[in-house]
Amino acid sequence: FICGGAFEGLDEIVAKRLTTRTYGFGNGKSVKYDKKDPGIFAHVEPDDLMKYGLIPELIGRVPVITSLDGLSDLALRRILTEPKNALVKQYQKLFAMDGVHLVFEDKALDAIVQKARKLGTGARGLRSVMEGMMTEIMFDIPSRTHLRTCRITREAVMEGTSPIMEERIQRAVG
Numbered sequence: 001f002i003c004g005g006a007f008e009g010l011d012e013i014v015a016k017r018l019t020t021r022t023y024g025f026g027n028g029k030s031v032k033y034d035k036k037d038p039g040i041f042a043h044v045e046p047d048d049l050m051k052y053g054l055i056p057e058l059i060g061r062v063p064v065i066t067s068l069d070g071l072s073d074l075a076l077r078r079i080l081t082e083p084k085n086a087l088v089k090q091y092q093k094l095f096a097m098d099g100v101h102l103v104f105e106d107k108a109l110d111a112i113v114q115k116a117r118k119l120g121t122g123a124r125g126l127r128s129v130m131e132g133m134m135t136e137i138m139f140d141i142p143s144r145t146h147l148r149t150c151r152i153t154r155e156a157v158m159e160g161t162s163p164i165m166e167e168r169i170q171r172a173v174g
Contacts, residue, residue, distance in 0.1 A: 011040045041067030076113045079123045101149045111157035
């Protein structure tokens, strides 16, 4: 089995177990672990999972427990732009079907990553941010037959302003 997820609240269980009290001359002092430290998950034990609410039959089928670090901003940006089926590339192909070149400014990509990070859902947040921003733009594109380029700016991402639209130059026939 592979079990993945955020396991919200498990950090508190682990931190509570790891917090130690000293006795003797140092009576009353304790070593506290910060439950917000992402490294806290490296100390998860089967008993912690049981206290979290997982049943022993499931825990027994998970022989190795490990944790993964959160994604960096650079990793999120790479996920957004580099894979063959990256979100940016998907939207560019959709716009190309209407003859429109879709461009994301670097600062816009950084803003998408920033908004996704605030959602706290890792790479899944990238899709949420993109969908929220691109849906209305995509609805408008087919009716704009002279549109050549749609440029997504930081302001379009962060403030919801319209992207920069560049029209094709129309030549008079005659």
